[in-house]
Amino acid sequence: KNEVEQSPQNLTAQEGEFITINCSYSVGISALHWLQQHPGGGIVSLFMLSSGKKKHGRLIATINIQEKHSSLHITASHPRDSAVYICAALSYNTDKLIFGTGTRLQVFP
Amino acid sequence: DAGVTQSPTHLIKTRGQQVTLRCSPKSGHDTVSWYQQALGQGPQFIFQYYEEEERQRGNFPDRFSGHQFPNYSSELNVNALLLGDSALYLCASSSGTRDNEQFFGPGTRLTVL
Numbered sequence: 573k574n575e576v577e578q579s580p581q582n583l584t585a586q587e588g589e590f591i592t593i594n595c596s597y598s599v600g601i602s603a604l605h606w607l608q609q610h611p612g613g614g615i616v617s618l619f620m621l622s623s624g625k626k627k628h629g630r631l632i633a634t635i636n637i638q639e640k641h642s643s644l645h646i647t648a649s650h651p652r653d654s655a656v657y658i659c660a661a662l663s664y665n666t667d668k669l670i671f672g673t674g675t676r677l678q679v680f681p
Numbered sequence: 682d683a684g685v686t687q688s689p690t691h692l693i694k695t696r697g698q699q700v701t702l703r704c705s706p707k708s709g710h711d712t713v714s715w716y717q718q719a720l721g722q723g724p725q726f727i728f729q730y731y732e733e734e735e736r737q738r739g740n741f742p743d744r745f746s747g748h749q750f751p752n753y754s755s756e757l758n759v760n761a762l763l764l765g766d767s768a769l770y771l772c773a774s775s776s777g778t779r780d781n782e783q784f785f786g787p788g789t790r791l792t793v794l
């Protein structure tokens with residue numbers, strides 16, 4: 573079992589839909605990252621959070637430390653949101669980032 | 682302000698050869714981490730450099746080595762390339778202490794034939 577698991581693996585949506593991507597982890601963490609990766613490879617850091625909730629534009633990330641679970645929400649999704657979204661846990665013990673395998677999102681017009 | 686830059690963007694090598702990948706961190710950052718991302722997988726941690734020394738290492742063989750220069754830029758070297766080394770190699774920079782956010786470069790796609 574992976575230390576960081578994401579669901580779903582693949583997600584398709586119509587433009588305007590509300591999107592939720594989930595991340596569960598089994599290690600103690602000091603922070604959790606949500607990353608976006610477009611075709612071609614470059615990774616953009618969306619959020620780093622260790623408690624509560626953060627919001628940037630149409631993106632919202634939440635984390636529940638007790639349940640070891642985080643969610644990434646996209647409101648009013650748009651085709652340009654199509655990408656792979658990766659959850660990465662910063663292990664408290666090892667100070668290393670442990671990555672999930674990603675969720676591939678496709679938003680159709 | 683330039684973000685994290687990596688070179689080259691693409692590289693093709695044959696088995697047994699050696700390769701060097703380069704990374705320049707974001708301005709003000711002094712820590713560089715390297716990751717390998719195989720197709721369809723999440724990135725895997727290779728190692729991290731801070732103050733010109735390897736501070737942490739993942740589960741990669743000694744064929745993978747690195748270096749950090751006084752200007753904080755870094756190199757990743759892979760010797761005796763195997764087909765399985767074909768991947769996207771990502772560099773991320775951060776500032777010093779733990780818990781600081783990492784900023785990723787665009788990656789170098791290495792193909793080993």
